[in-house]
Amino acid sequence: MSDATVGAARTPRFFLTCVGIGLLAGLLSGLFGVGGGTVIVPLLVLILKFDQRLAAGTSLAAIVPTATVGVISYAIHGSVAWIPALILAVGAVGGAQVGTWLLPRLSQTVLRWCFVGFLVLVIVSLFLVIPSRDAELPLTFVTIVGLVVLGVVTGTLAGLLGVGGGIIVVPALMIVFGTSDLIAKGTSLLMMIPTAISGTIGNFRRRNVDLLAAALVGLAACTTTALGAWIATLVDPFVGNVLFAVFLTFIAVQMAVRAVRGRAR
Numbered sequence: 001m002s003d004a005t006v007g008a009a010r011t012p013r014f015f016l017t018c019v020g021i022g023l024l025a026g027l028l029s030g031l032f033g034v035g036g037g038t039v040i041v042p043l044l045v046l047i048l049k050f051d052q053r054l055a056a057g058t059s060l061a062a063i064v065p066t067a068t069v070g071v072i073s074y075a076i077h078g079s080v081a082w083i084p085a086l087i088l089a090v091g092a093v094g095g096a097q098v099g100t101w102l103l104p105r106l107s108q109t110v111l112r113w114c115f116v117g118f119l120v121l122v123i124v125s126l127f128l129v130i131p132s133r134d135a136e137l138p139l140t141f142v143t144i145v146g147l148v149v150l151g152v153v154t155g156t157l158a159g160l161l162g163v164g165g166g167i168i169v170v171p172a173l174m175i176v177f178g179t180s181d182l183i184a185k186g187t188s189l190l191m192m193i194p195t196a197i198s199g200t201i202g203n204f205r206r207r208n209v210d211l212l213a214a215a216l217v218g219l220a221a222c223t224t225t226a227l228g229a230w231i232a233t234l235v236d237p238f239v240g241n242v243l244f245a246v247f248l249t250f251i252a253v254q255m256a257v258r259a260v261r262g263r264a265r
Helices: 012-032 037-048 052-076 082-105 108-126 141-161 166-175 181-205 211-234 237-264
Strands: none
Touching (some): 012 037, 012 052, 012 166, 012 211, 012 237, 037 211, 052 211, 082 141, 082 181, 108 237, 141 166, 141 181, 166 237, 181 211
């Protein structure tokens, strides 16, 4: 086994840190319908000194159980659009291959700044479009095509930037498709499961996964994901948008810092 396969020494600090990261990631995953990778990856890198690729691979593996618990939690409230989620997943899996192919051909700095601009537009839109809790996602020819395109775009950006699909899919389903915030979150989490499994298999073959860290983070996240999903059902849609906007602002700042550092190199 190569040294790259192990991210940090197995000390008590390692175990406690993984559990702490998992608890926070699970809460945000359930609350916002995201995978939690935007929290897991930077914390693994900053606190446990993981390599960026190993952190991303470990995060993706941890997302599988986290998203599964999240889907079950939202499904209990009838807030999962099953077929649209599968359509999104098909598009995302294909898009991820496109992103992987484009990765060495495009400037990461330019891509990150474009993504920051996209997030700014989404944040503004969240204050203009307040989703109705009764809105569903009917399947028509137009929506099916739109979901495939959205899945491809999501998968491509995931491959290029290493971001989770939730921060793209959730606002797109609410703003473009007019879906309720709860259905958008539940559907987003379901879409992530096959995508994360596929990515984890590839990462495992390339030795880009710390399986122990992934298990600790994932299991800890499972204990708080349902709590986050439950809180989401209690929060007013507008308040939910505000909280999601704050979360996206954090992601945008994080991405901007990476872009600045990348340009300085």
